[in-house]
Amino acid sequence: MRYVYALTTALALGGAATAMTLHQPAGAQTAQNEPGAIQASAPRAGAPMSFADMVAKLQPAVVNISTTQRVQVNTNPFAGTPFEGLVPGQQGGQPVTRQAESLGSGFVISADGYVVTNNHVISAGQRGAVVESITVTFPDRREFKAKLIGRDVQSDLAVLKIEGNNLPFVRFGDSREARVGDWVVAIGNPFGLGGSVTAGIISATHRVTGQGGAYDRFLQTDASINRGNSGGPMFDLKGNVIGINSQILSPTGGNVGIGFAIPAEQAKPIVETLMKGSSITRGYLGIQMQDLTADLAESFGVPKNTGTIVARVEPGQAAEKAGIRQGDVIVRVNNQDVTPDQTLSYLVANVSPGARIPIDLIRDGKRQTVTVTVGTRPPEEQLAQQFDLEDNDANPQDQETMGAASLGIAVTPLTPQIARTIGADANAQGVVVLGVDASSDAAGKGLTRGDLITTANRVPVRTAADLARIVGQAKSGGSKQVLLFVQRRGLGRYVTVQIPG
The missing domain is CATH 2.30.42.10 (PDZ domain)
Known part of the structure; x- marks a missing residue:
């Protein structure tokens, strides 16, 4: 299970079926909720007053997915401290191999045993761990050893295969038809409690969580999602899979009513590609x-x-x-x-x-x-590896030439020796931050010792005097801020810094 402050998954639906019909206001001065503008209506044709019949048909195709992993554990409690190897009975402290398990959810998409889940459900839980086996368990407690057919890290999807015939399965629907406020039902295995059903509504579509990449676009729901729901299906009221429960937003690790599912419109073509044994290109x-x-x-x-x-x-x-x-x-x-x-x-x-x-x-x-x-x-x-953000150990050596612009920072020209120290490109030019006034806006914007400033207001800077001149010109022109381009360990970003009055 993954989190956005902790990312994880599984969606749900619940409650009675009451539909609301929204009519556009007659004029610009009419309130959106003007009396008579919104009227409660009877459930649309085919909408259930209970989800029991639908769940009874869908539940057999939703499975529990567990892995057995081999993990090396250091048994010396003083490992990594000055006392390592000095305490009687702890000499050596050789790692020992132990088994670990993980739990998640998935669903069968074909009668011959193709299963869809999240990639993180069947991945090693710890660094250095090795997944030895994957087991798929049906609600009737039948167990099958699964083979990994394909996985895609970026979309967090994986396809498994179990040997069987006439297995219960479900089909993908069209998540593009999903609307905010639609009911959804999720079935999964939170905390290993197999076949748990939850319900809610779609809170948002095309939700961007800030992770970036090709698939940072989710269906958001208020359904209860917890550990073990990852990889389980989200159903619409027609019983179609419109999402794969993947993440939750939670400050505590528990459900707070904000969950995310991978839309079927994104998942289906990836799953079909993985089933063919092909890789995903972007x-x-x-x-x-x-x-x-x-x-x-x-x-x-x-x-x-x-x-x-x-x-x-x-x-x-x-x-x-x-x-x-x-x-x-x-x-x-x-x-x-x-x-x-x-x-x-x-x-x-x-x-x-x-x-x-x-x-x-x-x-x-x-x-x-x-x-x-x-x-x-x-x-x-x-x-x-290309965009490594671990950067805070920069320690440029003091130089003869240093100066402080009116931004609360002291800088010095970049030299080959400093470039090697801070991990800058050999051909880079600019000024290196030697110190930052803790009370300045520059400090508040994250500038720190070892940062490389290459431009100010998109004009190249080579010396402290260059920076001071550009800041002075901006201030004389009535500007209240200056735009800096700052590099740290080769990774650059633009930063606006306020010019003190």
């Missing part, structure tokens, strides 16, 4: 993206919630070949607007590699269109 531009916040939008001179900033362009990748530059604001991809609900990473990743598409961007306040031949997204492991 589009890739080769850029580092940064969200366009309100203060950044002001600095770039673009409307809020419109587009995504290009914080870095990878050499040799599709974006560079098309002429996209750092600092561009991409506002439209393949004739679709970039918005908070339709992110740049989502749009690009869902374009087939090799396709030529138009991309609209804003550069220096002017809108232009470039044509990009979309590349292939590298494996997630490679991307994780």
Whole structure:
């Protein structure tokens, strides 16, 4: 089970079926809830007053999925401390191999035994652990050993196969027809309690949780979701699978009524590809993206919630070949607007590699269109290494030349020696932050010792005097902030810092 502050899954439905019919107000000065504008109506034809009959037909196809894992455990309680190897009876402290288990949910999608679940349900729970076996258990307690047919880490989906015939199964529906307020039913195995049924409504569609990537777009529900529900199906009232329960938003790890399911419209084609033994390919531009916040939008001179900033362009990748530059604001991809609900990473990743598409961007306040031949997204492991955020140990050595601009930061020019120390590119230029006033806006925006500032108001800086001059010019021009481009261990972002009065 995964969390968004902790991410996990399974959706539900519950209650009596009362439908509401919303009529548009007659005029602009009419309240949305004007008396008579909203009327309770009888349940639509076919809507159940109870879910019992529907659940009785669906429940046999929902399964419990468990794994047996081999984990190495260090039995020395003083391991990693100065007392390791010094305490009698603890010499050596050699790791021992133990077994661990995990529990989740899934559902059968064919009579011959193909099973869908979340990838994290059948993955190793600890670093270094090895999954030895996967077991699928039906509500009637029949158990089958499962073979992993395919998995996709980014979408968090996996397909298993068990040997059997005439097995109960369910079909995918069309999640595009789902509307906020629709009833949904979830069946799963929270805490190993097999066949648990919950109910709720769809709280939101196309919900972006902030994880990024091609599949950061979920159905949100208020159904009760807990550990073990991951991988289970979300049903509409027709009994179709419209979502795969995947995550919950929870400050405590328990259900607080905010759960997320992978929409069937995204899951079905991935599942079909994995069943064929094929891998999933996604589009890739080769850029580092940064969200366009309100203060950044002001600095770039673009409307809020419109587009995504290009914080870095990878050499040799599709974006560079098309002429996209750092600092561009991409506002439209393949004739679709970039918005908070339709992110740049989502749009690009869902374009087939090799396709030529138009991309609209804003550069220096002017809108232009470039044509990009979309590349292939590298494996997630490679991307994780490429964009490493573990960066807070930077420790540049003091230099003879240092200066403080009126931003509450002390900086020094970047030298080859400092570049090696902070992990900057050998060809990088800029000034390195030596210290930050804890009471300054720069500190509040996260600037720290070892950060590399390459531009201020999109003008290159090489010395402390360059930075001070640009800040002074901005202040003289009536600006209250300066736009910095800051790199940390090769990962860059734009930061707006307030100029003290």
